[in-house]
Amino acid sequence: MTVDQSIARHYTHGTLETAILDALKNAGKDPDKLSHGDLAAVDEFHIGGRQATTDLSAQIDLPRGARVLDVGCGIGGPARFFASERGWRIDGIDLTEEYVAVAERLTRRVGLGDLVSYRQAGATTLPFRDATFDGAYMLHVGMNIADKKSVFAEVRRVLKPGGVFAIYDVMRENDDAFVYPVPWSSEPATNAIETAATYKALLTGAGFTTVKERSRRDFAIEFFRQMRERMAESQAKGGPPPPGLPILMGSTAPQKVANMTALLQRGTISPTEIISRAA
Ligand SMILES: C[S@@+](CC[C@H](N)C(=O)[O-])C[C@H]1O[C@@H](n2cnc3c(N)ncnc32)[C@H](O)[C@@H]1O
Numbered sequence: 001m002t003v004d005q006s007i008a009r010h011y012t013h014g015t016l017e018t019a020i021l022d023a024l025k026n027a028g029k030d031p032d033k034l035s036h037g038d039l040a041a042v043d044e045f046h047i048g049g050r051q052a053t054t055d056l057s058a059q060i061d062l063p064r065g066a067r068v069l070d071v072g073c074g075i076g077g078p079a080r081f082f083a084s085e086r087g088w089r090i091d092g093i094d095l096t097e098e099y100v101a102v103a104e105r106l107t108r109r110v111g112l113g114d115l116v117s118y119r120q121a122g123a124t125t126l127p128f129r130d131a132t133f134d135g136a137y138m139l140h141v142g143m144n145i146a147d148k149k150s151v152f153a154e155v156r157r158v159l160k161p162g163g164v165f166a167i168y169d170v171m172r173e174n175d176d177a178f179v180y181p182v183p184w185s186s187e188p189a190t191n192a193i194e195t196a197a198t199y200k201a202l203l204t205g206a207g208f209t210t211v212k213e214r215s216r217r218d219f220a221i222e223f224f225r226q227m228r229e230r231m232a233e234s235q236a237k238g239g240p241p242p243p244g245l246p247i248l249m250g251s252t253a254p255q256k257v258a259n260m261t262a263l264l265q266r267g268t269i270s271p272t273e274i275i276s277r278a279a
Contacts (some may be wrong), residue, residue, distance in 0.1 A: 056137070165278065174268055
């Protein structure tokens with residue numbers, strides 16, 4: 001099995017759309033009348049969820065109608081958010097076949113199919129022509145990709161000169177031992193977490209200028225505290241769990257969240273934003 005196949009296997013759920021729609025029904029939502037906001041608790045697969053996407057959005061100065069690439073779009077939460085709130089036209093690519101299928105179906109369900117489209121593809125070989133996009137973003141994807149140099153070169157190739165590239169990834173802060181599983185990986189072979197310094201050096205090498213960098217560690221610690229609280233409350237009540245990221249993380253969600261929190265608190269990792277611009 002290749003590393004890409006192991007990554008896709010890590011994320012594949014099997015019956016993800018049904019699990020999401022069932023959780024929303026249990027929470028009193030009508031699956032035939034969903035808005036993109038109703039999906040926010042389950043479709044933003046990164047630390048801080050919708051709030052983190054909103055915070056990143058505030059730093060990207062692209063007009064309505066801009067053509068924007070989502071690298072590793074997952075089930076499409078950020079793409080639907082940016083299409084709906086910013087009016088961008090988004091192309092999402094992702095390695096995991098099931099995520100691409102679920103992203104397409106959820107996007108049609110909430111009526112955003114005209115603004116967003118998805119393709120199954122790897123980030124190191126983007127299926128787009130040179131200078132296609134005004135901007136690109138990548139949320140919690142680089143931790144899986146060892147060959148970031150190729151990803152950044154590809155993003156630079158498909159961006160127009162001056163295009164913005166916004167990254168929000170979990171990055172390494174020191175060389176302390178890692179603990180598995182974490183939300184993006186269950187084994188060392190699929191964990192390619194790197195330091196912000198390495199990201200910036202590779203971005204520079206690919207023709208980008210870094211314009212901003214921000215650690216979101218404190219925000220992340222608070223996010224996980226609230227998530228653990230919600231999980232404990234729902235366990236105490238004994239009813240169905242509320243819609244949330246544990247649906248995507250599967251049966252090992254509590255362990256993944258616990259390991260991630262420990263790594264954050266120890267200062268081993270930190271979710272970090274890097275905004276750069278193509279030369
Ligand atoms: C933690 S999820 C984040 C999804 C989405 N960006 C979000 O924030 O909701 C990581 C995603 O990266 C995708 N991914 C990992 N390696 C990839 C690669 N080499 N090329 C494209 N997608 C990749 C996975 O399939 C998964 O959907």
